[in-house]
Amino acid sequence: MLSDDLRDLYQQVIxxxxxxxxxxxxxPPPCLHAHGDNPSCGDEIDVWVRVGENGHIDDLKxxxxxxxxxxxxxxxxxxKIKGKSKDEAAAVRExxxxxxxxxxxPANEDALGELILLEGVQKFPxxxxxxxLAWRALEQALEGK
Amino acid sequence: MDWPRIRSDFPILDQQVNGFPLVYLxxxxxxxxxxxxxxxxxHYYERDNANVHRALHELSNRATEAFEAARKKAAHFIGAASxxxxxxxxxxxxxxxxxxxxxxxxxxxxxDVILVTGMEHHSNLIPWQMLAQRTxxxxxxxxxxxxxxxxxxxIENLLTEQVKLFAFVHISNSLGTINPAxxxxxxxxxxxxxxxxxxxxxxxxxxxxxxxxxxDFFVFSGHKMCGPTGIGVLYGRMAxxxxxxxxxxxxxxxxxxxxxxxxxxxxxxxxxxxTPDIAGVIGxxxxxxxxxxxxxxxxxxxxxxxxxxxMQRMSEVPGIRILGPQSGHRGALVAFxxxxxxxxDLVEFANSHGVAMRGGHHxxxxxxxxxxxPGTTRASFYFYNTIEEINxxxxxxLLARKFFT
Numbered sequence: 365m366l367s368d369d370l371r372d373l374y375q376q377v378i379x380x381x382x383x384x385x386x387x388x389x390x391x392p393p394p395c396l397h398a399h400g401d402n403p404s405c406g407d408e409i410d411v412w413v414r415v416g417e418n419g420h421i422d423d424l425k426x427x428x429x430x431x432x433x434x435x436x437x438x439x440x441x442x443x444k445i446k447g448k449s450k451d452e453a454a455a456v457r458e459x460x461x462x463x464x465x466x467x468x469x470p471a472n473e474d475a476l477g478e479l480i481l482l483e484g485v486q487k488f489p490x491x492x493x494x495x496x497l498a499w500r501a502l503e504q505a506l507e508g509k
Numbered sequence: 510m511d512w513p514r515i516r517s518d519f520p521i522l523d524q525q526v527n528g529f530p531l532v533y534l535x536x537x538x539x540x541x542x543x544x545x546x547x548x549x550x551x552h553y554y555e556r557d558n559a560n561v562h563r564a565l566h567e568l569s570n571r572a573t574e575a576f577e578a579a580r581k582k583a584a585h586f587i588g589a590a591s592x593x594x595x596x597x598x599x600x601x602x603x604x605x606x607x608x609x610x611x612x613x614x615x616x617x618x619x620x621d622v623i624l625v626t627g628m629e630h631h632s633n634l635i636p637w638q639m640l641a642q643r644t645x646x647x648x649x650x651x652x653x654x655x656x657x658x659x660x661x662x663x664i665e666n667l668l669t670e671q672v673k674l675f676a677f678v679h680i681s682n683s684l685g686t687i688n689p690a691x692x693x694x695x696x697x698x699x700x701x702x703x704x705x706x707x708x709x710x711x712x713x714x715x716x717x718x719x720x721x722x723x724x725d726f727f728v729f730s731g732h733k734m735c736g737p738t739g740i741g742v743l744y745g746r747m748a749x750x751x752x753x754x755x756x757x758x759x760x761x762x763x764x765x766x767x768x769x770x771x772x773x774x775x776x777x778x779x780x781x782x783x784t785p786d787i788a789g790v791i792g793x794x795x796x797x798x799x800x801x802x803x804x805x806x807x808x809x810x811x812x813x814x815x816x817x818x819x820m821q822r823m824s825e826v827p828g829i830r831i832l833g834p835q836s837g838h839r840g841a842l843v844a845f846x847x848x849x850x851x852x853x854d855l856v857e858f859a860n861s862h863g864v865a866m867r868g869g870h871h872x873x874x875x876x877x878x879x880x881x882x883p884g885t886t887r888a889s890f891y892f893y894n895t896i897e898e899i900n901x902x903x904x905x906x907l908l909a910r911k912f913f914t
Binding site for chain 2: 367404
């Protein structure tokens with residue numbers, strides 16, 4: 365007898381991404397890199413990003429360890445962000461943040477695609493930082509923040 | 510022992526969480542409180558509340574009397590020679606910081622060694638790191654073996670005459686290891702070292718006799734042994750306390766004050782500046798009465814049975830790796846890693862079944878690195894837990910395996 369909230373949090377797609385992360389590994393230099401961690405729980409993510417001459421994200425990869433939510437979010441992020449411009453990536457990130465925090469409607473829900481499955485995190489406020497970990501690292505890599 | 514009746518002393522345990530009966534297995538983080546302690550707190554606030562030691566009115570007299578009675582209880586609880594050796598603190602962490610900032614600053618010099626172990630809680634590590642940085646002393650660690658015990662060969666090499674202080678944990682909060690405290694203290698003392706024993710996980714779980722143990726300092730927290738949060742005890746041998754400078758300055762700790770300078774009271778008041786947590790102290794006294802009525806030996810035996818049964822049953826879960834001693838000689842906790850779920854996912858899953866556990870690094874990051882795990886899940890027990898609850902835990906672990914694989 366599982367609660368619906370828990371089933372929503374751990375949907376099959378999410379578990380699949382956490383078990384078989386896409387775009388796992390490092391990119392060789394030259395590329396942008398950032399490390400993110402959640403000191404309170406020990407989750408870690410490293411993100412490598414290569415931005416092409418046209419300003420688009422040609423490739424990105426990640427390595428990390430942590431809970432299913434942080435790893436699945438990272439894996440899904442790499443799939444979604446590849447090929448996007450920096451501005452497009454920032455827009456997706458902001459929409460994703462709204463979805464997992466329950467902080468208003470996303471500006472472009474369709475653009476989120478599969479990421480919308482992480483909506484279940486809303487019900488688990490302590491897990492928001494897990495879902496956002498890779499995205500904070502991406503922001504840091506792209507904008508040096 | 511009528512354990513079911515004893516369990517019914519804890520009103521909080523009788524509730525449903527997420528549609529399941531609460532199974533509270535996070536006792537190493539904080540224990541629940543019996544009605545006796547809760548009622549003592551409300552009685553104090555409803556009838557006796559006033560500041561201690563200062564006024565001459567009836568309420569202040571009552572508060573002071575109850576406050577000082579709790580100091581006597583705490584002294585008796587750990588076998589101190591005198592209640593003047595009992596300093597009330599906010600908890601274990603503050604007690605250790607007090608020693609580091611008074612005795613430590615006064616006695617530790619460049620070139621000295623501060624010896625700890627690789628299984629210390631951050632609270633018995635960071636204050637010594639800070640002291641070492643301040644003084645130029647060296648911090649050394651006794652390594653932990655694969656079975657979660659201390660490396661006894663390394664102890665022989667590390668315990669030298671350069672060791673000024675040997676501070677170590679009595680029962681590890683992350684492994685459940687019960688360190689041979691008396692033996693280690695005797696070795697350290699023979700070389701002239703001062704010893705501090707971190708009793709956060711042992712006080713309230715087993716009989717403590719500081720004079721038999723031979724330690725110079727012993728620290729513990731009230732909230733892990735049925736008392737209120739925010740209150741703890743630092744025991745120090747009087748000869749050491751008398752020579753120590755104060756830490757916090759303020760009211761209650763002075764003999765006389767002039768604009769040029771002040772003289773300080775004798776211990777324990779020297780170390781208790783400002784209005785203390787009066788209700789907390791009185792509540793701690795009630796917790797000690799409660800535990801002693803059950804009997805610390807009985808609690809220890811029950812703890813031991815629960816931990817043994819849990820070890821046995823949890824070993825049945827495929828993909829489990831239990832950290833710490835594999836024998837039954839361990840504290841009332843089992844920390845483990847599952848190859849199919851991260852601790853936070855497991856804790857979330859267990860919570861949805863009413864089971865409260867803790868997942869993470871348990872404030873022992875160097876130890877997690879040592880065992881090459883990002884963190885563990887910990888089930889920790891107290892005397893009100895039952896065999897049935899451990900069965901529920903195992904059932905939830907098996908369900909989690911189905912869910913996450």
